[in-house]
């Protein structure tokens with residue numbers, strides 16, 4: 001992995017602990033987004049399926065995997081992340097499910113990741129949360145193709161993602177909504193920080209420079225070009241989107 005890559009901030013235990021104790025708990029409408037993800041998987045692969053083989057890439061502390069295990073308690077999953085402190089948090093969070101899960105340290109920025117995980121597949125569902133936007137657009141498209149190749153025919157891909165606004169207005173709407181949520185979190189904790197201080201921390205946060213956002217419409221189009229079907233953005237509020245599609249049942 002090149003030392004210039006900004007996404008390497010996630011290898012830091014401090015950034016991970018900051019994210020897990022604050023940002024990840026205040027993402028607006030996160031539970032609704034998780035619900036959309038679970039519904040997409042549930043109806044996409046057939047509601048009668050009880051066992052599911054899934055993979056979560058950029059899994060963080062395993063929040064998406066936990067939601068899937070809640071709906072499909074007998075499923076087996078691969079949780080992949082390149083950050084050891086994140087994988088440690090995922091192992092801890094899902095320790096009662098350890099026998100159903102494989103925790104893999106890998107960098108999906110490097111095409112070799114797909115070969116590394118292929119032995120665990122093919123997968124009924126591949127999901128990702130707030131992660132792929134750290135890749136340049138060209139690499140995002142290749143990651144989507146690699147995901148497509150790792151799915152069973154009819155398999156579902158869901159990306160719960162931070163996407164680009166079209167205008168500065170959209171960006172302001174997103175920033176203000178996020179800061180409101182952070183302010184409520186700080187009020188509950190009694191941190192004593194002013195809205196101005198919280199906003200400044202948000203604007204200058206360490207992991208922000210690792211964001212390479214792309215509009216959700218473009219990303220849906222990339223999925224269609226790759227061969228996914230039923231592609232849509234099923235939830236969107238400002239810069240938060242849940243989108244994806246299914247691998248065709250026959251052919252490529």
Ligand SMILES: C[S@@+](CC[C@H](N)C(=O)[O-])C[C@H]1O[C@@H](n2cnc3c(N)ncnc32)[C@H](O)[C@@H]1O
Pocket residue numbers: 007010011024057058059060061062063064080081082083086106107108109110128129130131134
């Ligand atoms: C913003 S966090 C999101 C974590 C989790 N998915 C969630 O929804 O809370 C981004 C995660 O993606 C991981 N990540 C970023 N780039 C990655 C890469 N190239 N390969 C593997 N993991 C990556 C980070 O380590 C981090 O755990």
